[in-house]
Amino acid sequence: MSLTVPPTGRGRRVFLGSAATALATRLDIMPLARTAAAQAAAPGQPRTFDLAIAPASANFTGRTRPAMAINGTIPGPLLRFREGEDVVVNVTNRLDETTSLHWHGLIIPSAVDGVPGISDGFWGIPAGTTFTYRLPIRQSGTYWYHAHSGTQEQSGVYGPLIIDPARPDPIVAERDYLVMFSDWTDEGPDRVLANLKRDSSWYNFNQRTLVDLVRELAGAPTAERREAILRDRLDWGNMRMDPTDIEDVASGYTFLANGVPPGGDLTLLFRPGERVRLRLINGSAMTYQDVRIPGLSMTVVQAHGNPVRPVEVDEIRMATAETYDVVVQPREARAYSVLAESTGRQGYARAVLAPREGMPPEPLPPHRPRPVLTMADMNMNPGPTGLDRGTPCPERDQPGQVAPMSAMGDMGGGGMAGMGAGAAPGGARGDGTGVMPGMDHGAMGGGAASGAGHGAMGGGAASGAGHGAMGGMAPRDPFAVDTGAPPGTRVLSYRNLRALSNRYGAARPDRTIEVRLTGNMQRYIWSMNGAMFWNAQPIVLEYGNRVRIRFINETMMNHAMHLHGLWMIPQVGNGDEDPLLHTVNVQPGTTLDVDVVADAEGGWAFHCHLLYHMEAGMMRKVEVRPAGARRLAAACPRG
Ligand SMILES: [Cu+2]
Numbered sequence: 001m002s003l004t005v006p007p008t009g010r011g012r013r014v015f016l017g018s019a020a021t022a023l024a025t026r027l028d029i030m031p032l033a034r035t036a037a038a039q040a041a042a043p044g045q046p047r048t049f050d051l052a053i054a055p056a057s058a059n060f061t062g063r064t065r066p067a068m069a070i071n072g073t074i075p076g077p078l079l080r081f082r083e084g085e086d087v088v089v090n091v092t093n094r095l096d097e098t099t100s101l102h103w104h105g106l107i108i109p110s111a112v113d114g115v116p117g118i119s120d121g122f123w124g125i126p127a128g129t130t131f132t133y134r135l136p137i138r139q140s141g142t143y144w145y146h147a148h149s150g151t152q153e154q155s156g157v158y159g160p161l162i163i164d165p166a167r168p169d170p171i172v173a174e175r176d177y178l179v180m181f182s183d184w185t186d187e188g189p190d191r192v193l194a195n196l197k198r199d200s201s202w203y204n205f206n207q208r209t210l211v212d213l214v215r216e217l218a219g220a221p222t223a224e225r226r227e228a229i230l231r232d233r234l235d236w237g238n239m240r241m242d243p244t245d246i247e248d249v250a251s252g253y254t255f256l257a258n259g260v261p262p263g264g265d266l267t268l269l270f271r272p273g274e275r276v277r278l279r280l281i282n283g284s285a286m287t288y289q290d291v292r293i294p295g296l297s298m299t300v301v302q303a304h305g306n307p308v309r310p311v312e313v314d315e316i317r318m319a320t321a322e323t324y325d326v327v328v329q330p331r332e333a334r335a336y337s338v339l340a341e342s343t344g345r346q347g348y349a350r351a352v353l354a355p356r357e358g359m360p361p362e363p364l365p366p367h368r369p370r371p372v373l374t375m376a377d378m379n380m381n382p383g384p385t386g387l388d389r390g391t392p393c394p395e396r397d398q399p400g401q402v403a404p405m406s407a408m409g410d411m412g413g414g415g416m417a418g419m420g421a422g423a424a425p426g427g428a429r430g431d432g433t434g435v436m437p438g439m440d441h442g443a444m445g446g447g448a449a450s451g452a453g454h455g456a457m458g459g460g461a462a463s464g465a466g467h468g469a470m471g472g473m474a475p476r477d478p479f480a481v482d483t484g485a486p487p488g489t490r491v492l493s494y495r496n497l498r499a500l501s502n503r504y505g506a507a508r509p510d511r512t513i514e515v516r517l518t519g520n521m522q523r524y525i526w527s528m529n530g531a532m533f534w535n536a537q538p539i540v541l542e543y544g545n546r547v548r549i550r551f552i553n554e555t556m557m558n559h560a561m562h563l564h565g566l567w568m569i570p571q572v573g574n575g576d577e578d579p580l581l582h583t584v585n586v587q588p589g590t591t592l593d594v595d596v597v598a599d600a601e602g603g604w605a606f607h608c609h610l611l612y613h614m615e616a617g618m619m620r621k622v623e624v625r626p627a628g629a630r631r632l633a634a635a636c637p638r639g
Contacts, residue, residue, distance in 0.1 A: 036049050036050075036051065036071065036076075036077035036078065036079050036080075037049075038087075046085065046086040046087050046088045046134070047085065047087050047088070048087070048088040048089075048090065049079060049087060049088070049089045049090070050089075050090045050092070051070050051071055051076065051077075051089060051090070051091045051092070051101070052070070052071055052091075052092040052093075052094055053068060053069070053070055053091065053092070053093055053094060053095055053099050053101075053147070053152075053157055054068070054069060054072070054094035054095065055067075055068060055069075055094070055095060055096075056068060056069035056072065056074070056156065058074055058156060058184070060184045060186075060254050060256065060259075060261050061184075061186055061219070061254050061261070062219040062220045062221050062225060063186055063219055065186050066155075066188070067155050067156040068095060068147075068152055068155040068156045068157050069156050069157075070156075070157060070158075070159055073159075073259070074156035074184075074259050075156075075158055075159045075160060075180055075182065075258070075259055075283060076145070076156075076157070076158060076159025077159055078159065078160050078161070078162065078178065079145065079159065079160070079161045079162070080161075080162050080163075080164065081135075081137045081161070081162070081163045081164070082137065082163065082164050082166065083137055083138065083139060083140040083163055083164065083165050083166040084137065084138070084166045085137050086134065086135065086136050086137065087134075087135050087137060088132060088133070088134055088135075089101075089132070089133040089135060090130050090131075090132050090133075091125055091130065091131050091132075091133065092129075092130040093125045093126065093127055093128065093129055093130070093131075094127075094128070095127055095152075096127050097127055097149070097150075098116065098123075098124035098125060098126050098127065098149055099124065099125050099127075099147055099149050099152060099157065100114045100115065100116050100122075100124045100125055100147055100148045100149045101114050101125075101133070101145055101146070101147060101148070101157075102114035102115055102145065102146060102147070102148040102564070102605075103133075103135065103143065103145050103161065104143055104144050104145060104146060104161075104321060104562075104582065105141075105143040105144075105304060105305050105323065105582040105583075106135070106137075106139070106143060106161075107138065107139055107565065107566075107567075107600065108135050108136060108565075109136075109600075109602065110565060110600070110601070110602025110603050110604060111602070112133045112134060112135055113564055113565060113602075113604070113605075114133070114148055115148045115564065115605040116148065116149060118564075118603050118604070118605045118621050119602070119603060119604075119605075120602045120603050124149055137163055139163060139305065140163045140164060140165035140166070140305070141162075141163055141302055141304075141305025141306060141307075141323075141325075142160075142161075142162055142178075142279040142280075142281060142302065142305055142323045142324075142325050143160075143161040143162070143163065143281075143305050143323060144158060144159065144160050144161050144180070144281050144283050144321075144323065145158065145159055145160075145161050146158035146159075146283065148605070150189075150190070150615070151189035151190055151192075151193065151285075151611060151612075151615060153285055153611055154183075154185065154189035154192070154285040154286075154611055155188075155189055156184075158182065158283045159180075159283075160178050160180050160279075160281055160283075162178070162279065163305075170307065171277060171301050171302070171307075171325065171327065172275065173274075173275040173276060173277035173327055174270075174271075174274040174275050174276070175268070175269075175270055175274055175275070175276040175277065176276075176277045176279070177268045177276065177277065177278055177279065177351075178258070178278075178279045178281070179257055179258060179268075179278055179279065179280050179281070179338055179351050180257070180258055180259075180281040180283050181255065181256065181257055181280070181281065181282050181283060181284060181287075181289050181291075181318070181340045181349050182255070182256045182259075182282075182283040182284050182285075182349075183253040183254070183255055183256070183284040183285055183286060183287040183342075184253065184254045184255075184256055184261075185252050185253055185254070186254075187252060189285070189611075192252065192612065193612050193615055193616075196524045196612055196616075197523075197524045197616075224263065225263055225264075253286075253287060253342070253346065253347060254347065255284075255287065255289075255340065255342060255347050255348055255349035256349055257338070257340065257349040257350060257351045258351065260349075260351075261349070262347070262348060262349060262350055265350075265352050265361065266350070266351040266352065267351070267352045267353075267354050267357055267358075267359075268338070268351055268352065268353045268354070269354065269355065269356070269357070270330055270353060270354075270355060271355060272330060272331050272332055272333050272355060273329070273331055274329070274330075275327050275328075275329050276327065276328050276329070276330065276353065277301075277325060277326070277327050278298075278325070278326050278327075278328065278338065279323070279325050280316070280318065280323065280324045280325070280326060281323045282318040282319065282320055282321060282322050282323070282340075283321075284320050285320070285610075285611040285612075286320065286610050286611055286612060287320065287342045287343070288317060288318065288319050288320060288342070288343040288558060288560075288585075289317075289318045289340035289341065289342060289343075289349070290315060290316075290317050290318075290340065290341045290342075290343060290368060290483045291315065291316045291317075291318055291338070291339065291340045292314060292315040292316075292339055293328060293336050293337065293338050293339065293353065294336070294337060294339065294362070294365045295330075295332075295334065295336055295362075296328045296329075296330055296336055297312050297313065297314055297328070297490075298312070298313055298314070298316070298326035298327070298328050299311065299312050299313075299326060299327045299328070300312075300313060300316070300324055300325070300326050300492060300496070300497075301325050301326065301327055302323075302324065302325035303323075303324055303497050303579055303581065304322065304323055304324075304579075304580065304581045304582045304583065305323060305582070306499060306500075306501075306579065306580045306581075307499075307500040307501070308497050308498055308499055308500060308579060309498040309500060309577070310327075311492070311496045311497070311498075312490065313490045313491065313492045313496070314485070314489045314490045314491065315483055315485055315489055315490070315491045315492070316491070316492040317343070317481045317483055317491065317492070317585075318340070319558065319560040319583060319585035319609070320560045320583075320609045320610055320611075321560055321562055321582070321583045321609040322560070322583050322585075324492075328353075330353060333355040334354075334355075334362065335352050335353070335354035335355075335359040335360060335361045335362055336352070336353040336354070336361075336362070337350050337351075337352060337353075337361050337362065337364065338350065338351040338352070338353055339364070339365075341367060341368060343483075343558075345367055345368065345369075348364075348367075350364075368483055368484035368485060369484040476589075476590060477493075477495075478586070478587060478590035478591060478592040479493045479494045479495045479570070479572055479592065480493055481493055481587075493572075494570050494572045494579065494581070494584075495572040495573060495574070497572065497574070497578075497579035498574050498577040498579070499574075499577050499578065499579045499580055502569065502576055502577060502578060502579070502580060504546070504567070504569060504580075504595070504597045505576040506575045506576040506578065507546055507595075508546075509546045509547055509548035509595055510542075510545040510546050510547065511545060511547045511548065512547070512548040512549075512550060512593075513539065513547060513548070513549050513550070514529070514550045514552065515528055515529060515549055515550065515551050515552070515561075515620075516528065516529050516530070516551075516552045516553075516554055517551060517552065517553045517554060517555055517559045517561075517586060517608070517618070518530045518554050518555065519554075519555045519557070519613075519616075519618070524612075524616055525616055525617060526555075526608065526613040526614075526616040526617055526618035527617050527618055528618055528619070528620055531617075532616070532617025532618075533607075533617050533618070533619040533620065533621075534617065535617075536620055538603070538620065538621040538622065538623045539606065539620055539621070539622045539623070540622075540623045540624075540625060541596075541598040541622060541623065541624045541625070542598065542624075542625060542626075542627060543598055543599070543601055543624055543625065543626050543627065544597075544598060544599065545597075545598050546595055546596070546597050546598075547595070547596050547597075547598060548571075548593050548594070548595050548596075549568070549593070549594050549595075549596060550591065550592075550593050551584070551586045551591065551592050551593075551594070552591045553586045553587065553588055553589060553590055553591070554589075555588060556588045556589070557588055557610075557613075558585055558586065558587055558588060558610075559585070559586050559608040559610065559613065559618065560583050560584070560585050560586075560608060560609040560610060561583065561584050561585075561586055561606075561607070561608055561609070562582060562583040562584075562605075562606070562607060562608070562609045563582070563596065563604065563605075563606045563622065564604040564605045564606070564622075565600045565602065565604040565622075565624075566596050566597070566598060566599065566600055566604060566622075566624070567580040567581065567582065567596070567597070568580070568581050568582070568583075568584050568594040568595070568596055569581070569594055569595040569596070569597075570584050570592060570593070570594045571592070571593040571594065571595060578595075581594075583609055598624045600624060601624045601625065601626065602623070602624060603621055603622070603623050604621070604622045604623075604624065605619065605620075605621065605622075606619065606620045606621070606622045607619035607620065
């Protein structure tokens with residue numbers, strides 16, 4: 001059976017935020033085609049939601065392609081729960097393969113976490129069957145849900161999830177909108193992965209060719225769409241593409257905002273002076289999105305579903321799977337763009353924030369320069385032993401399988417040189433090739449990376465300082481984010497996040513476990529501590545322990561590390577206000593610590609949320625056991 005997803009590439013969708021009630025406790029959001037309706041529940045009985053995952057056809061590019069949809073839409077319907085209730089979600093699998101749904105960021109029992117083979121007693125939802133999830137909802141905030149089976153998420157099996165707080169929402173806004181970014185490929189995701197494995201530079205070719213453009217134009221259904229394609233090419237798509245590792249699947253993607261590609265305007269209405277809450281979700285399989293609203297600052301009020309002290313920024317780099325709530329207050333009757341640029345600058349998604357329907361959005365601003373990785377980005381990788389990072393003896397999952405320098409060698413000498421010598425935007429990064437001989441581990445030593453740059457407000461200035469410090473080999477701030485924004489731009493860093501309630505506080509960890517992020521871009525192998533998922537043992541934690549996980553990214557790519565069932569607390573220097581995150585981005589060549597309090601028993605997935613990295617092996621099972629957890633081998637003799 002085939003359901004057809006309503007064409008989203010053409011026409012106009014307008015979403016009206018309703019006027020707020022005085023207490024702003026119950027705002028209606030209509031960000032998507034529809035909200036999943038709960039069946040009327042008998043008193044005292046849980047509300048029930050029915051979802052069906054089925055084959056579908058989707059047209060985001062002018063071509064109709066096979067897809068998978070939840071209740072016939074991509075993204076799937078909005079699920080809206082209330083803190084304190086128990087809900088039942090029946091998921092029917094109408095595919096001809098096993099599927100699953102995982103509730104990203106929800107703290108729920110392992111048995112209903114939805115990862116086949118890892119969640120307690122769960123092996124997926126076989127074709128033609130219905131699985132009943134019973135979810136106790138004990139938190140609030142903005143989250144999402146997605147398949148955890150193969151590459152189904154990339155085919156369309158994902159959707160937004162909002163939990164309203166039990167008490168009146170402290171965040172007051174007259175409008176409340178959801179903006180879910182995602183990436184779509186006309187190619188089947190299995191094909192994408194096969195191509196990446198065959199030749200990782202497959203999607204990173206130089207410019208899209210003229211032939212491509214002609215074909216794309218010919219396939220466009222309307223003149224409006226053709227114009228959009230041309231504008232995209234001229235304004236944004238025309239940059240030189242180097243064989244760098246910024247994005248694996250460059251050029252193959254169309255970026256969507258609530259399922260709407262650029263050119264089909266997704267309009268969010270406001271009246272000047274109103275406060276508008278935007279619930280931003282990066283539901284992309286592989287893409288980091290640099291989000292900004294030219295002409296407006298954004299006040300971040302919630303990170304990963306958890307309330308934070310309001311912090312005003314101009315730009316947010318959203319790693320795959322991250323969620324942020326921001327409040328904006330447009331005072332002019334203008335059509336603002338809520339703009340998400342992919343980090344590799346291959347494209348963008350946009351929603352238009354406008355006082356009335358049909359108001360043409362303002363022209364796109366100049367794109368940010370595309371980041372070019374240089375050896376400077378790697379210069380703080382302190383080496384293989386763990387001895388030189390201020391931690392005497394971290395435990396190590398699967399020790400000794402990879403020598404980082406050889407992993408770096410795998411990047412290919414030619415590739416390195418090319419990256420180092422590549423045109424560095426703004427000239428700030430110079431030629432990194434000469435740095436190679438300076439990669440002397442002894443000379444790099446240095447204290448904990450988190451000691452550096454407290455209070456740095458991301459932005460060009462902070463990261464510029466990091467690069468400038470190369471000579472002195474000061475550790476680069478692993479949390480500073482460089483989006484290529486001009487100096488003075490406030491780019492959100494995890495250091496800016498201060499939890500309104502971090503119930504775990506600050507404390508010394510019981511254990512420290514080193515997790516090196518390893519890989520080989522050329523062969524498209526991704527791993528943790530040199531071992532792919534299927535070759536690795538679970539990481540076993542003892543219930544109640546506080547564990548420090550030290551991520552060491554030895555690769556040239558970002559990895560969005562996600563731990564199910566347990567919050568991660570990045571050690572950003574804010575003491576007992578360090579934020580609680582479900583996904584932590586670890587930038588290339590950096591080291592950072594997160595604390596995890598093992599307060600939920602069972603099996604939990606722990607993986608990179610870049611879909612093809614996970615599929616290639618960058619995943620572990622974490623098991624939380626009542627007592628007697630097995631320690632891992634120490635990386636150095638105790639003494
Ligand atoms: Cu990754």
